[in-house]
Amino acid sequence: MLVKVFGAAVQGIDATVITIEVNSTRGCMFHLVGLPDSAVKESHERILSALQVNGYKFPTSQIVINMAPADIRKEGSAYDLPLAIGMMAAKENVSTEKLGKYIIMGELSLDGSLQTIKGALPIAIKARExxxxxxxxxxxxxxxxxxxxxxxVYGANNIKEVMGFFNGEETLEQTVVNTREEFYAQQTSFEFDFSDVKGQENVKRSLEVAAAGGHNLIMIGAPGSGKSMMAKRLPSILPPLSLGESLETTKIHSVAGKLGKDTSLIAKRPFRSPHHTISQVAMVGGGAYPQPGEISLAHNGLLYLDELAEFNRSVLEVLRQPLEDRTISVSRAKYSIDYPAGFMMIASMNPCPCGYYNHPTKACVCSSGQVQKYLNRISGPLLDRIDIQVEIVPVPFEKISDKRTSEPSSAIRERVIKARQIQEQRYADYPGVYCNAQMSTKLLHTFAEPDSTGLTLLKNAMNRLNLSARAYDRILKVSRTIADLDGSEKVKSAHLAEAISYRNLDRESWAG
Incomplete structure (x- = not known):
């Protein structure tokens, strides 16, 4: 008897329907074809044990299984359940009346219980499509x-429940999620808040500007000055995810197997902080079994690179293209996959190997050559993609011991949301542009052109501070964001002056 069961294969962050054809004839052989990998081939032993433990006999006839389309590689153990159901249906132990209406996926334990799988969300989206x-x-x-x-959507605990469902002997409870209710209920609770940060008002202001315009930012300062502390609090002032962004983010984490148990939608912007020993593949994605990298897991959120100068230079250089294009194409001999990578990059580093260069009280023991060599670990092209550069000095004792609470994240977030709403309206007719950081040169001339006074200020600043030419566009983008926070339609001299202050580390010596 020939039966068809339907599963799905995940490629990138999208799914493809897989037709599992099972033919039972006279004989005693078992054949599995259709480009299955080792994990799929091993399903025979798991299925045999699961059926025996639950009181079913494994088919003794010849079984031929084809997984179509045959040119797509079938990977992982999630095909155990559809393969088992297909075999039992071919032996007429499972009714075929409803088989064609469902996609079935699940990994079997030896006792027949079902284990969690990766990519359930993109599979569900494909099933509806x-x-x-x-x-x-x-x-x-x-x-x-x-x-x-x-x-x-039906969730099952073991194979016996699934077989009973198709035979009409058991009823599986349909899982219903009030998507909007769960989504909006989780958007306002954060573990960290800016009210815990003492002092550092200029740094908090720069983080507010970065959040309002989607700008990349780097903080440079001595150990213990609060770089990591403030970076961890940045998600609490970012605008909330839209439902569409949440769905896209959840798909990526679902494919990577990063969703927690019984999790529905990711309601908060992701915050990824990889260690500086990370490899290129772990950063951009790929591998023998393709998986999203850290830059994709940070999509619609933040990628925080602590101790930036300690990262392998080749790892940092692969960030250059995703920072511009907001997507990453992973091409290998056997596959080519596109992953989304629209993230804000926040970085922090010490100013020198000992960490105390330009420290107000502690002397730096590094020579000028050592300091220069340390800073030159960050290439000019990468620095070119970082709009805001902030130097941090340690907080004095008077500020640390101050018992008054600082401005909470909720107040800062309100200003950020208002600025983002202005930008959404401004770029409504420009597809692919959602915030000021994504403005092209043409849009800069349209929306961020300074007046004659501002041009004079900008010219003097670039000459006096020895700023590189690449800083020009970045200053205009940041000044446009500052103007939005100020509710100003035009970019004024005060906005330019503040934007220039955020480029005071952009010297020719930084380019290496």
Whole structure:
């Protein structure tokens, strides 16, 4: 008997429907074809044990299974459940009446229980697109898949429940998620708040500007001056995710297997902070079994690079293209995959190997050559993509011991949201541009052109501070954001002056 069961393969962050054709004939052989990897081939032993433990006999006839389309590589153990259901249906132990209406995915344990899988959300989206009535996945993945409306999602604990469901002997409970209610309920709670930060008003202001315009930022200062502390609090002032952004972010984390148990939608912007020993593949994605990298996991959120100068230079250089294009194409001999990579990069580093260059009280023990060599670990092209550069000095004792609370994140976030709303209206007719940091040169001349007084100020600043030519566009973008925070339609001299102060580390010596 020939039966067809439907599963799905995840490629990048999208899914493709896989048709599993099972033919049972006279004989005693087992054949599995259709480009399965080792994990799929090993499913035979897991299925055999799962059926035996649950009181079913493994088919003794010849079984031929084809996984179509055959030119797509089938990877992982999530095909255990559809393969088992297909084999039992071919032996007429499972009714085929409803098989064609569902996509089935799940990994089997030896006792028949179902283990969590990766990519349940993109599989659910594909099932709805293809017009399937429902999706059957392990119980742990049910809430994740149920955010897709107009699709019946059933979570099962073991293979016996699934077989009983198709035979009409058991009823699986449909998982229903109130997507909007859960999404908006989680958007305002943050672990860290700017009210905990004492002093550093100029740095907090620069972070507010970065959040309002989507600008990349680097903080340079001595150890213990609060760089990491403030970076961890930056998500609390970013504008909330839209439902579309949340869905896209959740898809990426679903494919990477980073969603927690019984998680539906990611409601807060991601904050990724990889260690400086990270490899190129871990940063951009790929590998033998393609997975999203850190820059994709930070999509619609923040990528925080602590101790920037300690990162391998080749790892930092691969960030240059994603920072501009907001996407990364991973091309290998066997595959080519596009991952989204629209993130804000926040970096921090010490000014020298000992960490105390320009410190107000501690002497630096590094020679000028050592300081220069340390700073030159950051290439000019990468620095060119960082709009705001801030120097941090340690907080004096008077500020640390001050018992008065600082401005909370909620107040700063309100100003950031207002500025982002202005930008959304401004760029409504320009696809692909959502904030000031993404402005092209043409848009700069349209929306951020300074007056004659501002041009004179900018010219004098570039000459006196020895700023490089690349700083010009960055200053205009940041000044446009400052003007938006100020509610000003025009870029004024005061806005330019503040933007110039955020480029005071951009010297020719930094370019290496």
């Amino acid at each position: 293809e017009g399937y009535e429902g999706l059957i996945v392990p119980r742990q993945n049910a809430k994740e898949a149920a955010v897709v409306n107009n699709l019946k």
